[in-house]
Amino acid sequence: MNNKIKCPNCGHSFDVEEAISGKLEAHFQSEYEKKISEQSEKFNQEKKKLEEEKQNLQEQKNKHDEIIKAELAKILDQEKQKIEKTTLEAYEEKIKSLEEENEKRKTENKSLKEMEVALLRRENELKEKQDELNLQVEKQILERQKEIEDKARAKERAGFELEKVKLLKQIDDNKKLAEEMKRKAEQGSMQLQGEVLELAIEDLLSRTYPFDKIQEVPKGVRGADTIQTVVNAMQQECGTIVYESKRTKNYSGDWIEKLKQDQLTCKADIAVLVTETYPNDMDKFGERNGVWICGFHEVKSLSFVLREMLIKTHLIKLSQENKGDKMELLYNYLTSTEFVQNINRIVENYDAMLSQLNSEKKAMTKIWATREKQIWVVQENISALFGSIKGIAGKELETSNILQLPDTEVKEL
Secondary structure (H helix, E strand, O other), X not given: OOOEEEOOOOOOEEEHHHHHHHHHHHHHHHHHHHHXXXXXXXXXXXXXXHHHHHHHHHHXXXXXXXXXXXXXXXXXXXXXXXXXXXHHHHHHHHHHHHHHHHHHHHHHHHHHHHHHHHHHHHHHHHHHHHHHHHHHHHHHHHHHHHHHHHHHHXXXXXXXXXXXXXXXXXXXXXXXXXXXHHHHHHHHHHHHHHHXXXXXXXXHHHHHOOOOEEEEOOOOOOOOOEEEEEEOOOOOEEEEEEEEEEOOOOOOOHHHHXXXXXXXXXXXXXXEXXXXXXXXXXXXXXXXXXXXXXXXXXXXXXXXXXXXXXXHHHHHHHHOOOOHHHHHHHHHHHOOHHHXXXXXXXXXXXXXXXXXXXXXXXXXXXXXXXXXXXXXXXXXXXXXXXXXXXXXXXXXXXXXXOOOOOOOOOOOX
């Protein structure tokens, strides 16, 4: 079946069905778009209406929220006022209670203070009465004492003045006598102390140097206290040392000049001042203006060195006779600072060696005593052991000397 149609104008042929379907399609398409347009317009109207309703609803909601907020604020304000009122009432009640308590305490304190004031007033009154009573008693005692004293004075006044003058004179005489006796006793004591020191120096020199000549200067004779004439092993006099002793609390610079004058008088080679008090710038032995100064505990050491120096000087003099230049050099050396320093070092070393020797003697004596005691303990233990064995063995041990020690004593050195 041929469904095609040819156009009489252009001669173009086309299918009938396609033409009809295209027309229908266009028609339906037009109708569809029309309905779509109508529906769209209707939808837009509904949408616009819905938005208006939504806006109205939102406005109503906002108004309602504002109303609710206003109501809520009002309620909160009311509740706040109620709470504040309740709190204020409670606070005022508390304040009132505290004020009442404070007033009560004030009242009590006032009462206590009044009681305290009354007590203090009573105490002061009692104290005043006691003081008044004491004054009255004291006044009565003084009056009675004065009365007794007046009677006694009236009775003894005649003889009292005479006895008083006599007693005062006796007291004054006794005071003068006591002062005179004290002065004499002090002089005697100082003189006695000086003589004791002189004797001690003489005894020390005599025991230390038995071959030297130790002479005491007689009392009343101008000069020092003791003169030591040094004698060597060949029994030759090598020189003299003069000693002056002072035993006072204060040092005097005049002692040196006096001793130097005594040295010239005695024609001594060396002068030594033995004193208990040194000059302010000295604390041990030393040389001052040609005079040696030392304490009693330093006499032995210093005299030893000075004595050796005189002996050596004497030997030099013997070997250098007729040699004035060398003797002058020797004299210059002996009076120089170097010689004094050497003497000081020799004396210090001598004292140190002597002190060390004494310490060693004491230590060895202690060691020997300990060893001797240990030996005696061993001997006693062995004797006890031998006795026990002998008691067990009987006569069989009598001929044996195995456990017997010789009955000897430790020999002293």
